[in-house]
Amino acid sequence: MLLQLLLHLLIVLLFPPLLLGVITRTKALFAGRKGPPLLQPYYDLHRLWQKGFVISRTTTWVFRAGPIVGLTVPLLAALLIPFGAIPAPFSFNGDLILFVYLFALARFFTASSALDTGSSFEGMGAAREVTFACLVEPTLLFALIVLVRLSGGFSLNQLLGKHLVTSWQSAGASLLLLVIALFVVLLVENCRIPFDDPNTHLELTMIHEVMVLDHSGPAFAMILYGASLKLLVLGALLVRLLLPWDSGNPGVDALIFMAGMLGIAVTIGVIESVMARLQLVRIPQLLIGTTMISIFALVLVLR
């Protein structure tokens, strides 16, 4: 038990930036470049942490609340979700709703923090972020309902518990659709191509990155670390669905989980290399399509 808790916390605290490094490296390899070292995100965070602040005169305390909530929420959400076969340290009936609403809290303060700068670009990003969330949330909720029905439990630990191995045999089609839908959720929520481009330099086309334009130094480090944590937390849902086995040894379980996460990072890197960014008006259509897929997954379970 204690070992599992320790492993869980270690993964939460140390592992996330590596995922960003893997994505960047994959993209570099596809482009025929050598790419930065895998540990570059850690160096970046360290460098940002050492720097001073540049803060717009327009802003108030709400501007600083953005990074604070943006870091705290994924940290706490990570305590609610099991990492592969390692159960979540905290679990209670209905924690999945808390999980969803914690991210809503983060969105509330990230968007407010962006509006606090008074910049039209950041207002634009905030408007897009909160609007697209309305289209992503149904997919996530449908996916959670399917898992609730399959497991009969109401906590994330039970939802992503041992029953998944048998569920793949009884409701494989439905789970497959869920994996697709949740992967889209993962891409949107983490601002990945084809929905958003974390590396673009055109403020007009960005969603998430444009909201954090004015943050600097340690505050920006908090945002980057929070973003990588979010990738880990949402990826954990997907990894557990795809690798539902339980080895019995916490160390091996942790390794399986981390391998799965790295696999997801590589997949994201491949997608970012082979696809272009979608036109902004196409994004809602694609998201509604994903919601339809998740409804279909639910219907398959209900039959």
Place this chain on the structure above:
Amino acid sequence: MNLLLAAIALLMSGALMSLIAGRRQNLAYTFALTAISGAAFLIAGAVMPLLLHPQTLIASHNWLVPGGTFALSVDPLAAFFLLPIAILPPLAAIYAGAYLKDDGKSRNLAPHWALYALLMASLIMVVMAANVLLFIAAWEIMTISSFFLVSYDHQHSEVREAAWLYLLVAHFGLLLITAFFLLAGSHCGSLNFVDFAPLTQAGPTLTAILFLLALGGFGIKAGLFPFFVWLPAAHPVAPSHVSALMSGLVVNAGLYGVLRAMLLLPPLSALWGAIILTLGLLGALYGIAMAMLQKDVKRCLAYSTVENIGIIFMGIGLGVLATAQQLPVVAALAFAGALLHIWNHTLFKGLLFLGAGTLLHATGTRNLDQMGGLLKRMPQAGLLIIGGSVALAALPPLNGFASEWLIYLGLLHAGVAMSGVSALGISMVLVLFGIVGTLAVVTFTRLIGIALLGEARSPAAAKAHDATPAMLWPMRLLLLGCLLIGLLPQLTLHLLTPVLNQMTPTAVPELNATFAQSGQIGLWGMILCAALIIVALLLTALQRRRPTTPATTWGCGFPRPTARMAYTAESYSGIAHHHLLPQALQPKLSTKRPRSLFPATVQFFQHSQEALLQRCYQPLFSALAERCVRLRWLQQGKQHLYLLYIFICCAGLMLWNILADKGL
């Protein structure tokens, strides 16, 4: 019981004294405030024991009015609705003293204070009344006193129109309520609620008719979809403390009516549960979608009331559905969520309307696009408004989340327990409820982002001043209430036990488990608060040590950004309403597009209308009015003719009475 009667007597004498004080403004206010706060303490003293040790108080006195006795009864349900009446009116009255200070120099406020005390007294009486005539009299006093309070700024035509609409719709509701009570009374042969016991044995048709009348009549007051059309017009035009009372308490009277009718009638079938659930969901979706489009701060809050009432009805509907289908766990969660949300709504909607009042007071406008940057100029009020917005968007760790979480969990349990199409339906409800939550985040980030953050958008906003302590302290107490319920929901839920016992007796064994689960939400609220504080302290400590350079906001290299370049309320919600809303709800746009090579001034104007009122009710009622023109000859405008009508009516009734006695 005596404490409550004393409270009413105190309020009436306070109203009278402030009228007598007349133009001596401070004296009138002191009388009213003393009476209101005294009454609040009396109510709290009378009600708390009832919620802790459930019992029903009954009193009955003879009076001169025909049709039963002067009957009063305070059961746990009544006590549940009395407690908010002890909290919001005194706080809003303290606030109003400072809010109306400038008005007091130019006009006589004594009638306002008298009506305010009268409204509070009638709210208490509505909840206590156990006789049909007493109830309807109290209900009517509540409507009329709130009508006069709403039409405070009656020199503006907008206010007069909204107040008239309120009065008209409220009386249409009164017709339905009277029909409900008379039908129920004639079935039981008495007008006292005590004798309504035969009603619980009523057949399905009678039950359906009665409940439909009650749902319509009380739903109009509560702002139930599709009867809420008066609400977004009337709530914003009232002075802010009255808006707080209207949204926080008067709608509760409607909810009380619906719940009381449910207790008087036999247990409702699952179909009724599904109908209430659907109406609630539609109201929540419609309310929040319209709230997202409003430029007027208070109109946005009024639509958010429609949303929250929708959520409460969702909880009630799910509870009814679950009770009928013997799912006690779901019923316990749903009713607990609905009841807790009623209290929560009183707290945070009161807070936000008072907050909107501080913005209005500071800038002189309700238009979001004329505000901007107010958090810098009014840090205290701004902080409280942001807190209220977080509560209203149902985000942890505040109270809105605790009650919505209970309803979500109820829906999840129902989704597992049911099968086939009904499970799909419940899942759809859950997901649409989730969309309501995300739209609430859009609405309230827009509200605070456009009004409080960024740069000032008008000279008035640039000169704004923070609110006075007398305005801030009531808001602080309300936010403290929101935080306490959010962190300790299980303690609040224990107060609801006797009410839940009344609403869904079968679910009682499940209550303790439900409360224990909600304790986890409170625990996580505390963990969240602690973690946020630690990270905030860390960032602040770092900021002290590291060099901090103030600069202008990054504008793509443009060095002098102005407030005119910032995102406006319309542009913030533009992408959402283009992609998410159906055509009928889209706001009306009037634009002048640039045509030539060197364009002249370009204009863009967006106006969001009440679609349901304009597209359904107005055509319907104007068509009805055209048909009714034929009866115009009855209306001669001569007094003796009307006296003749009354005489003919009375004579006819007497004749009928005599004939009925003889068995003809």
